[in-house]
Amino acid sequence: MKISKTIHPDGLPQPQQTFAIIAVLLTVMMAVLDGSIMNVALPAIAQDQNVSPAHAIWVITAYQLAVVVGLLPLSALGEAIGFRKVYLAGMVIFGIASALCAFSPNIEFLTFARVLQGIGGAALMSINAALMRHSVPHAKLGRAIGFIAMVVSVSAAAGPTIASAILAVTTWHWLFLINIPISIIAIVLGSFALPYTHASRTRFDYVSAFLNVLTFGGLISALGNIGTDNHPMLIAGLFIMSITSGVFLVRRQFSRERPMLPLDLLARPVFACSIGSSICGFCAQFIAFVALPFYFHDVLGFSAVNTGLLMTPWPVATAIIAPFAGRLADKYSPIHLTGIGMGVFAIGLFSITLIPAGSGSDASLAIIACLMVCGFGFGLFQSPNNRLMMTSAPRDRSGGAGGMLATARLTGQSIGAALAAILIGTGGTFDLTAIMGVAAGFALLSAFICEGRKYAIRTGIIA
Numbered sequence: 432m433k434i435s436k437t438i439h440p441d442g443l444p445q446p447q448q449t450f451a452i453i454a455v456l457l458t459v460m461m462a463v464l465d466g467s468i469m470n471v472a473l474p475a476i477a478q479d480q481n482v483s484p485a486h487a488i489w490v491i492t493a494y495q496l497a498v499v500v501g502l503l504p505l506s507a508l509g510e511a512i513g514f515r516k517v518y519l520a521g522m523v524i525f526g527i528a529s530a531l532c533a534f535s536p537n538i539e540f541l542t543f544a545r546v547l548q549g550i551g552g553a554a555l556m557s558i559n560a561a562l563m564r565h566s567v568p569h570a571k572l573g574r575a576i577g578f579i580a581m582v583v584s585v586s587a588a589a590g591p592t593i594a595s596a597i598l599a600v601t602t603w604h605w606l607f608l609i610n611i612p613i614s615i616i617a618i619v620l621g622s623f624a625l626p627y628t629h630a631s632r633t634r635f636d637y638v639s640a641f642l643n644v645l646t647f648g649g650l651i652s653a654l655g656n657i658g659t660d661n662h663p664m665l666i667a668g669l670f671i672m673s674i675t676s677g678v679f680l681v682r683r684q685f686s687r688e689r690p691m692l693p694l695d696l697l698a699r700p701v702f703a704c705s706i707g708s709s710i711c712g713f714c715a716q717f718i719a720f721v722a723l724p725f726y727f728h729d730v731l732g733f734s735a736v737n738t739g740l741l742m743t744p745w746p747v748a749t750a751i752i753a754p755f756a757g758r759l760a761d762k763y764s765p766i767h768l769t770g771i772g773m774g775v776f777a778i779g780l781f782s783i784t785l786i787p788a789g790s791g792s793d794a795s796l797a798i799i800a801c802l803m804v805c806g807f808g809f810g811l812f813q814s815p816n817n818r819l820m821m822t823s824a825p826r827d828r829s830g831g832a833g834g835m836l837a838t839a840r841l842t843g844q845s846i847g848a849a850l851a852a853i854l855i856g857t858g859g860t861f862d863l864t865a866i867m868g869v870a871a872g873f874a875l876l877s878a879f880i881c882e883g884r885k886y887a888i889r890t891g892i893i894a
Contacts, residue, residue, distance in 0.1 A: 436627050442568035443626055450624035451566040452575065455559050457617040458522055459579055460586045461610055462552040465529075466494060467590025472603045479603065480538040492655070493542045497549025498556060499841050500648045504640040505550075506557040506834025507691045513630045514558045514565065514830060519621055521554025526614030533607040556837045560821050561829035565626040570761055572822065577757020577814035581750045584810070588746035591739060629827060631689060639691040642680040647838070649673030654849040693831035696824050704884040705820035706835060710843040711877035712773060712812055717847025718870040719780055719805065722855060722863075727798075730861050731788060737795075744799050748806025749813070757814035765815035766884050772812030773878035779804030780871040784864045808874075816881070847873075 443451055469491045477487035509517040528548035535541035559579060567575045597605050653669035684690035696702045720742075727738040760768055779801050786797045817836060824832035847870075854866045 438627050438629060439565075442571070443566050443624070447624050448566055450620050451562070451626060452578065454617050454620040454624055455518075455562055455566070456578060456582050457613055457620070458518075458525070458555045459559055459582050461525065461613055461617075462498075462555045463583050463586035464590050464593065465548065465552065465607075465610070466491075466498070467587050468594035468606055469494070472594050472598060472606055475598055475603045476538075476541070480541070482538050486538060489542050490538070490545055493545040494549040494552070495655075495841075496648055496651060497546045498553045499651045499838075500644040501550050501553025502557040502837045502841070503643050503647075503691050503831075503834045504635075505554045506561070506830040506837075507633075507689070508635060509554075509558045509561065509833075510631050510689060510828070510830035511633045511635060514562050514628050515621075515625045517554050518558060518562060518625060519618065521551045522614055522618045522621060523551075524548075525551030525555065526611055526618070527551075529607045529610035529614065533604045557834045558830055559833065560817065560836055561833040562625060564821055564826070564829050565628050569822070573757035573760035573765070573814060573818040574754060575757070576817045576821065577754040577760075580753035580757070580810065580813045580817070584746040584750040584753065584806075588743055588750070631827065633689045636683075636687065636691055639680060639683055639687070642676050642683065643691060645676035646673050646680050647842075649676065651841070651845050654845040657849040657852050689828075689831070691831075693824075693828065693835055696828060696831055696835065699823055701819060701823040701884055702832070702835075704880050705816055705823065706839045708769065708773070708812075708877040708880040709816055709820070709836070709839040710846070711873045711880065712776070712809065712816070713840050713843030714847040714850070715776065715780065715870045715873035715877065716809060717844045718851045718854070718866065718873070719783075721848050721851035722866045722870075723783070725855060726861060726863055730863075731794070741795065741798055742802070745802040745806040745809075748803045749810035752807050752810035753814045756811045757818065760815035760818045765819045766881060768815040769812045769819070770878050770881040772808050772810070772815070773874050773881055775808030776805055776812060777808075777871040777874035777878065779806075779808055780867050780874060784867050812877070812881075819884075 442448060473487050473490065476490060477483065480487070505517055505521070525548055528544050528551055531544035532541055532548060535544055560576060563575045563579065564572060594606060597603075597609075649669045650673040653666050653673060656666050656669070680692055681694065684692050684694045689695075697706065724738050724742060727733045727741055733741065756768060756772070782804065783798065783801045786794055786801065788794075820836050821829065821832050850869065851866065854869060855861065
């Protein structure tokens, strides 16, 4: 296949389209896996490097922070110079950083390499939806976004299992070495298949990028420290830094034709509602993701292996339903699908509280059924909501829309994890009803916002 610089207005021709989709999905898989496999590998890394667990945790934190602070700047850079260039550069950086991680001589170098890997991951996560929009016809965009949701769910679910299998036969270094051949395949495919897009040639705003780092880096750091032993003044200082920087960031965006924080897109009712419902939905998801393993292990007495198996049906159900939900969103109203999905998700969350406490087979089957309902509902919501988010933005602002899509997801997850830590830590006993009630409440709020899009479309008013 020859490299063509032709810009296609409604999707790439075959077989270029298929190869472009494969390249995007491969890189999404790598970026998500590297965020999920490290939890299992941390004890082995800490022992090998002879450091404390608290020191080793920075291997995870460094990657997460680099991804968060890089999403909006790299999506803006993609609009300025072309999504293809940023994506291919992200693949190269991710592959090189994976090699550096594998051959790190000490924990400090490994942490630095993980920051570099996070920057590459941010380039991949920030504009994968934008590349899909330019790769497939508009009538099939929902299905393509559904594939991304499927790969994210499968990778997140399979990460701990893959890490355990690798660590059972070899050292933790191979967790990073396996990325190298995948990166090479993705780079080769991407070089031939990824679409060329119009570049806006907008001057990159370094001041906004710096303020973005302080705003979102401070916010995610503060949320991540809630429930830990860190001093409350440190957490309060991080929140103050985030809010102050955020004010300056927002004020600066008003004077920009293409703002890095896309306030121009947030003025669109459908886009703003999609962002709000996404934050609430992922918040509900992560309250449950963080709290339920503690409940299964500490309260019901399941082993660590059985706890992991009990949590698996959720992402599996999401992975199964997401592509079908995307296809439905291409044919029917995505607004109704998202509202129904969040309603089903809320029912699944609250139904867990109705299961009698016990570790027998009947309780396990009931838990699996409830978690499958959660996964089904969330999968029915995610693909149509992401499709609405992308298509409500102009085609030349796909980068800003994709960056906000990923930022909303990570922000919601961070808020959910912080709320779970507060809910678990404040009570003397583990109150499952209160925790899942809060999660179901956020899911219902997301459903309300989803249905509120119809009112926003009619009136142009954003609540």
